Every structure is written in C-alpha cells, then in structure tokens.
Amino acid sequence: MNTYEISIPVFEGPMDLLMYLVNKNRIDINDIPIHFITEQYLDYLNQAGEFNLPLGSEFFEMAANLLYIKSKTLLPQRRQDEEETENPKAELERSLEEFRLMKEIKSRISTLMAEEQPYRTREPAELKQETFNGKIPLARLNAAFLALYEELEPPPQRVLEKEEYTLDEAVQSLRQVLSTRKKMRVHVFLGMQHTRLRLAVSLVALLEMIRVGRVLLEDTETGLYIKEIA
Known part of the structure; x- marks a missing residue:
C-alpha cells in the first residue's frame, strides 16, 4: 500500500x-x-x-x-x-x-553576495586552506552594524543616485586601513561607510576576510577590534 x-x-x-x-x-x-x-x-x-x-x-x-x-x-x-x-x-x-528587520538585512546581504559572485576570481588553493574555525561575537558585531544602519536612514523625499560598491573594493579598503595600524575598532571601520550599501558590503567584506584567515576579531572590554593576521 x-x-x-x-x-x-x-x-x-x-x-x-x-x-x-x-x-x-x-x-x-x-x-x-x-x-x-x-x-x-x-x-x-x-x-x-x-x-x-x-x-x-x-x-x-x-x-x-x-x-x-x-x-x-x-x-x-x-x-x-x-x-x-x-x-x-x-x-x-x-x-x-x-x-x-533583521531578516530583511540578512536577505539583503545574501542578495549582495549573490550579485558579487560572478565577478569574484577563484581563490588560490593555499588561501582556501586558511579558513577561520573560531567563534565570532555575533551579538556585538550585529549591534554595531544595526546601530550604524539606523543612523544612515536616507532623508525623505530625496532622489538618490545609483551607487556601486563591490566586495573587492570593500576588502581593499579594509586592507588599506589595517596597513596603517595594527588593529582598529569594528565600530570605527563600519562608521567610515557613509551609505547603507557601503555599510552592508563592508560587513560582508569583514566576514570574508575572517573566513579566509586574513583578519580576526578581538572581543575586549573596551570594544570589538579587527586585527590583521601577519
């Protein structure tokens, strides 16, 4: 039956x-x-x-x-x-x-990542092996992102110009910032982004750099810091 x-x-x-x-x-x-x-x-x-x-x-x-x-x-x-x-x-x-709101942000980030996928080059084999297996303080990272996301609410009745900001550009920006200092606060780095698109792409870039083992996050009493791995 x-x-x-x-x-x-x-x-x-x-x-x-x-x-x-x-x-x-x-x-x-x-x-x-x-x-x-x-x-x-x-x-x-x-x-x-x-x-x-x-x-x-x-x-x-x-x-x-x-x-x-x-x-x-x-x-x-x-x-x-x-x-x-x-x-x-x-x-x-x-x-x-x-x-x-959180689900909408998550969906938006996933969409941005999907849109960037065709333009990304293949990662070297040695880079793929340097994956991140530790823990990320998601609650604090999420709080920093949402606080800045709310502050960047576009003014009403304003015509916004089309904006493009790629994941590669965001990764390069983070590398340049870290080249001048040993580490920096997550809130400071995200605060350097002046639009919601740049903020979202920069967050994805940070997570990608953590994933491939190029940077790590330090959760300290004074804040959450990004530190480049030598």
Whole structure:
C-alpha cells in the first residue's frame, strides 16, 4: 500500500515561527490577535511533539510568554492598568518588528553576495586552506552594524543616485586601513561607510576576510577590534 508522508516546517527559533504565522495569516505585526496566534503556536508545538521534532527550550519559553499575555488580555482594562504599566503584547510586537528587520538585512546581504559572485576570481588553493574555525561575537558585531544602519536612514523625499560598491573594493579598503595600524575598532571601520550599501558590503567584506584567515576579531572590554593576521 502507498504511504503518505506528512511533514511540518522547521524553524530556527520561536521568533521565526511567530513571523511565519504572522505572514501566513496576513496579520498586522502592530496589531496581533494574541488569542489566535497563541492557538496556532501551541498547535505547532503539539504537531512537533507528535512527529518527534526536536525543539529547544526557547520554544516552550515563548509558549509560556504567549499564554501569559493571553491571560493578561482576559483581565478587565482597569486591572491591567493597575498591575503594570508595560504592555507585554506591545513588547512582543516590538520584538517581532526588530526580528523582521533583521531578516530583511540578512536577505539583503545574501542578495549582495549573490550579485558579487560572478565577478569574484577563484581563490588560490593555499588561501582556501586558511579558513577561520573560531567563534565570532555575533551579538556585538550585529549591534554595531544595526546601530550604524539606523543612523544612515536616507532623508525623505530625496532622489538618490545609483551607487556601486563591490566586495573587492570593500576588502581593499579594509586592507588599506589595517596597513596603517595594527588593529582598529569594528565600530570605527563600519562608521567610515557613509551609505547603507557601503555599510552592508563592508560587513560582508569583514566576514570574508575572517573566513579566509586574513583578519580576526578581538572581543575586549573596551570594544570589538579587527586585527590583521601577519
């Protein structure tokens, strides 16, 4: 007899799952129906359990948070105001908005890398062997990038000229900067980029230089530094 295989999507984390449910149901991210989204979230967890899909503790922590928010909405408005001034539902919506922005930035960086791929020359065999196997402090690197990305918001009603900035140009720029000093702060290097395109490409260039073993990151108490490997 023919058998039918049923599968459910796998998500990187609870925020990824929530964003999927928001998009699937075409929900306004700033006006989430907490009862509806909680039921669908719990339904996914139940299905994951039935199919033995491994879930991290953060999924169940989010489930508890959703149930808490749902219980708060059942209270009379006056009782809600008396218990706390911060709206947990609004906090969830802000977190989802930040997560959505992060996914857009990630998608943009992936697009830039794909566009640059045809113009990149093949790497020498000896360079390919110098791959980076350590850990990168992604949280601090991401914080520096996002802070500068928000500062570079283009003014409204401004006609922007077409801009081109290649990965090779960004790599060369980083090499020139490091040739004059032993190391420099990540925030300083990214702060030298004056547009969002240059900022994104420069971040990719930094990650590429780390990958091939030409630079490394030093996570110190005074900040995150880029250091050239001799």
